[in-house]
Amino acid sequence: MSIEYLPTICPYCSCGCGLYLIVKDGKIIGQEPWKEHPINEGANCPKGKNAYAFLYSEDRLKMPLVRKNGAFQETSWEEALNLISSKLKEATPENFGFIASCRNSNEDAYVMQKFTRVAMGTNNIEYCGRLCHSPAAAALIPAMGGGVMQTSQPEIELADCFFLAGVNLQETFPMIARRVFRAKDKGAKVIYTDPRKTATARHLADINLHLKSGTDAALINAMMRIILDEGLEDKEFIASRTTGIDELRDFLSKVDLEEAERITGIPLEKIKEAAITYAKAETACILYDQGMSQHYVGTDNVRVHANLALLCGHAGKPGSGINSMRGQINGEGSGDMGCLCVFYPGFKRVGEDSAKLFEEAWGVSNLPTKPGFTYIDMLYKCSYLYIVGGDPMMVTPDVNNLKKALEKVNFLVVQDIFPTEISKLAHVILPAASWVEREATHTWIDRRVQKIDKLIDPPGEAKPDWWIICQLAEKLGYKDKFNFTSSGEIFEEIRSCIPPYKGITYERLKKTVGGIHWPCPSEDHPGTPSMFLQKFNTPDGLGHFQAVEFKPPAELPDDEYPYVLTTGRSIFHYHTGAMTRRTPKLVDEVRRGFVEVNPEDATKAGVKDKDIVTLETRRGSIEVEVKVTDEVPPGLLFVPFHFADSCANVLTIPVLDPSAKCAETKVCAVKMEVKQ
């Protein structure tokens, strides 16, 4: 008998917590705390505590499946890959699209974008980061020179003020909430914007700003106006490290505070309290998430918070800044690797120069120089689609409409670990190895690169994602460019062409518990926990103010659709539910989807707890169980997006942010009726 404690990193969110798996004769039989890991010191949240059950779910994909006469049939890798390569030979750079995932490893993501660019000749490569944190890059590259998290997780504790902008921290990032509690115990103040009275509002926040959904810009403009009126801006920081203050000052002088009160629904006194608390702090840290991003004005929302940070000098030192909180294990890494239609690896903007750079690096010619389609566009415009580790049929707005589009495509490949909603529409389904079934690196929330070792074998014929793509490249005649025999060889290529990763090696990662933060330019460099300490990454090294006019949400309630619908997450489930809904303990906590309804609205509508109601928008309708709670204010309904059987994104509106192409999944108008 062999029984071992083997360390790994949690497969769920982007904190990157350590845990021990107990492996007995090749099978995981338990998990135990890894107390040395600097992120979680032996503690794990409900999902992290149930990290491995999904691996052993009976419906894991174990064999390649090919649709024949309307049904899926098991087949060999050889046959599946031959079929795919013959179909992809029909595709053109204009009608082929590849969607990678925040769940892929860096090595997988790197190979996928290289395949798309080299073998398919197109920049039609995207990943689900487009649907959550694309506004970070769009707003923060101009403002500060990078859309990444600026401080490291441990350094968060240095702050004496937190601005949690639309992030329900206690439920969605519990291990970061723990650091905020630590800071709070030393006297830090917590400001929180969220329409809902979440656990974070009730137990973590000191100043709750329950704004109306989608009114962030109006709130922050008002706060900045107050800060200037009170003379609380950081004059020295503004003078030495920023540019554009005069334009911002002019713009803010026209902001009407009473109008802001009316738009946001927050009493002016409260706005003032928040503004003064943030401005007066020694080190203030903005942590933000989808509450800000998933609006058609997501980029504007990020810009306005960047302005606030620059105005008060709360950037460019450890524990401060405006920090995009990527929600998934490789939310940062898949972007770093270039799975975006506008960026080659290392955030090199798509164009002649970048194409040339990578033509040299990869020894190829004719790399695409024009941006590809963004995620949602690609789904509607490409007739040859390759989708890995994600479920657009759960996460894109207006999925009924998407379904119609996908039913018409010429060829759809889905590569995943389970059957998903989108795999029902696929022509070929390929089984992928997951998590500890292969060796790989990921890049977590604070640019923290850690390595996950292979601890068990994948089920059946499942293979690592990178292996599958390399086989396919070989079939298409690109063997010499994809001649990788291990993830380690891919990582060596990543190091050679993405400068911030240059100093990170598998050997170093093996020895460094907690990993290494990029940028890490050389092998003797310790990595960079905090960004922008000396200067910002903009061409002139300065922080740039970008004045932002408030714009109301695209679809507001009316007589026919009287409620605002907002969507989001729960602590016990994860994104599309593919992993957590196959985890018995988490299913016991929350079995099915629900809609949160304020007691006042429930009375008016004549619904009670556990009733089944129909929610209907101009796009479609779902049936869902009612949860009467004052977590939501009157007029607002909340539906989590984890549940395929009451899919929130049937309802949401497909209006996109013009710069980031992120969708407005946080606000639309909806009606609610008791199911007859």
Add this chain to the structure above:
Amino acid sequence: MKGDMYIAHSTDKEILEKAEYGGVVTSLLKFALESGKVDAVLAVKARDGNRYDGVPVLITKPEEVIETTGALHCASPNIARFLKEYLDGASDLKIAVTVKPCDAKAIIELAKRTQIDLNNLLLIGLNCTGTLPPAKATTMMKVEFEVDPNDVVAEDIEDNKLTIRLKDGTEKEKNLTELEERGYGRRENCRRCETNIPVMADITCGKWGTTDNNTTFIEVCSERASDFITAAIETGKIKVEQPSSDAIETRSKKDEAAIELARQWQEKDFASLKEMSSDERQNYWSEQFSRCIKCYGCRDACPICYCKHCYLEADRGLVTGGEVPPDIIFPMVRSFHVMDSCVNCGQCQDACTMELPLSRLIFMLNRELVSIFNYEPGMDVEQLPPLKTVPNQELSRSSA
């Protein structure tokens, strides 16, 4: 026989070279395997040579025992849980286990609950004055000792000092209480722990009472260990001599001093809780438990919790599923179910995502109960916990 004491050292050259304090523990473990006394050894070793990361290892080959030599002050894996959960309570495997006092106590409590078969175990006790939380310890090495944590090759806790030895042979020491007041040093439960010599194990081994770094003071604590030690001596695996009365006295004095320090910590830690008014206390604990995110970390880490189907699970109907924080009944049930038998191992607090002072609370309650019921958990497998010895009569009266 039980009560015998020796000053001992190994005779194995390889072990003597690598081990500390004469390599007695390593030699005894190896002998236990070689002689067929046990089928396996369960000990703790530094994973990949990293002394901040001690993991339990199950060894069946005598020659591999040497990999577990040396004290790891930053390791506090849950040995009792490992036995119960992953080795089926040693039901069909005879195992020699190295145990700190809290490990031994937890194993005994689980044996009372028929979760571990004590007859199949040989508990080799290790004297312990506390373990350090590893993540904080690495920071402490950098911040307080100003050394690279990877350069540390040994730690020692003695006379309220923490001494570290570096690769180059140099030593650095700091006052332990001062470190602890700054948030470093030992785990909180260890500071309060009054059991330094695990006499509830079969054998205890420690350096107290020895005068050099080449011997170990051992005490035989059970009859079955007596034969084992005798065989180890007779086959020449260890060499022993009788401790002088000075040595025995030094050992007790060191123990008493450590106990006194622990009592001071108890007094200090508990005072802050006890001094609160009833309202303050309620507010304090409500606030603390409002941070709970229902990860079940405390329950799963607790060696006393053993129910196969816990009353607090979402499908049992007592605590509504899906709510964060859970109803206050959750921490109440947790506390009441274990407080009579808490062995102050601190695993619950280590595993708590929200760093709630769980071990402080439950051990404080336990100390109250100890005085009421005259029951000390983890000491004697024959002594059943108070909650298990409530007569039926009393139960029916309370439910009437």
